Amino acid sequence: MAINIIPADQPLLVQAIIVYLYADPGLGKTSIGFTGEKAISFDFDKGSHRTGELRRGAVVQVNQWADVANLTMQDLEPFKTIVIDTVGAMLESIKTHLMLNATNKQKDGSLKLKAQGLANNIFKQYVNTLIASGKDVVFIAHASEDQNGDQVIYRPDLGGKNRNELYRIADVMGYLTTVQTGEGKHERVISFRPCPTHHAKNAGGLGGETGEVWVPDLKANSSFLADLIKQAKDHINTMTPEQLATMKAQEDLDNWTQSCTEAQYASDLNQLTESIDDKHQYYKNMRVELVRRAMELKCKFDKQRNAWVDPEEFFGIDDQQLAELQAFIDERGLDAKTVCEYLGINALNQIEANKLTAVQQEIEQLAKEMVNV
Numbered sequence: 001m002a003i004n005i006i007p008a009d010q011p012l013l014v015q016a017i018i019v020y021l022y023a024d025p026g027l028g029k030t031s032i033g034f035t036g037e038k039a040i041s042f043d044f045d046k047g048s049h050r051t052g053e054l055r056r057g058a059v060v061q062v063n064q065w066a067d068v069a070n071l072t073m074q075d076l077e078p079f080k081t082i083v084i085d086t087v088g089a090m091l092e093s094i095k096t097h098l099m100l101n102a103t104n105k106q107k108d109g110s111l112k113l114k115a116q117g118l119a120n121n122i123f124k125q126y127v128n129t130l131i132a133s134g135k136d137v138v139f140i141a142h143a144s145e146d147q148n149g150d151q152v153i154y155r156p157d158l159g160g161k162n163r164n165e166l167y168r169i170a171d172v173m174g175y176l177t178t179v180q181t182g183e184g185k186h187e188r189v190i191s192f193r194p195c196p197t198h199h200a201k202n203a204g205g206l207g208g209e210t211g212e213v214w215v216p217d218l219k220a221n222s223s224f225l226a227d228l229i230k231q232a233k234d235h236i237n238t239m240t241p242e243q244l245a246t247m248k249a250q251e252d253l254d255n256w257t258q259s260c261t262e263a264q265y266a267s268d269l270n271q272l273t274e275s276i277d278d279k280h281q282y283y284k285n286m287r288v289e290l291v292r293r294a295m296e297l298k299c300k301f302d303k304q305r306n307a308w309v310d311p312e313e314f315f316g317i318d319d320q321q322l323a324e325l326q327a328f329i330d331e332r333g334l335d336a337k338t339v340c341e342y343l344g345i346n347a348l349n350q351i352e353a354n355k356l357t358a359v360q361q362e363i364e365q366l367a368k369e370m371v372n373v
Contacts, residue, residue: 023176036081204232
């Protein structure tokens, strides 16, 4: 039988996509999941009962990881859309499953580092299994609120490399929140356009130029998510594989840059380092962004530990030490400006307390040099 070869300049029809929705509490993200076509919800968060009459799909009430792991593709055959609610609770379910094996636990009862890695691998493998099933997969997550300086940032409440992995594989990712209209009403809206306040992704071209999709009354719009997914597929199927790959790669880079900017500690940098794909089109650009942020945070890479480490906490001289140091400088006929220029600092209060004695010795040396000039 002849193989159907699709040239690079022709669209490659997409039959299934991955949707990633995250939301503030109580906005009906579970109800939205049930508006997918022939939906089945894996209820890890045990919240499906709260949807009431809006529960229009089948439910797997997950009490333990085996409830999901033992499902076969034959079991899922009648369904078109698989909803993971929530993806964070799914990962916790896997970790709880591993905790049943005493060899995976540390003395304090927490998972060993190796077991945490195993949990991540099980998570990733199962996600890949769902994608390979040819069904639309919808990941639902709670939104976490993080502070980056004066900026509040909303992103999926999922830690580490798994969050970055889902960023990478999702075709569309949207943040569900509420906004106040000009009439003073509060309406729900999903933003698929990334911005400094939240993460998003929009290969499906949803929401037009603004990337915003208003959520209607789900009682009267029982196919809301199914319609969104169809719109996204229709848009993706107008693009050639090369165009789609280029767009997704750019979105990956944009999300990566945003994640680097939001990193606050060495642990954040380590999670990003673990998730980086050295085969990615923009791998070098991603490395540059990672190193840039590390330099801003004054984190250093420990080759022995193969990890980024936080800078040592700074303990400067106190007011009394500052006054005594100023007197010490005056006694030697120097001024603070000259000393600061000599030490390569902007002000005396940048001197670490545990280095005060060594600094005084340097000032003493400077005074002798000034006499001999």
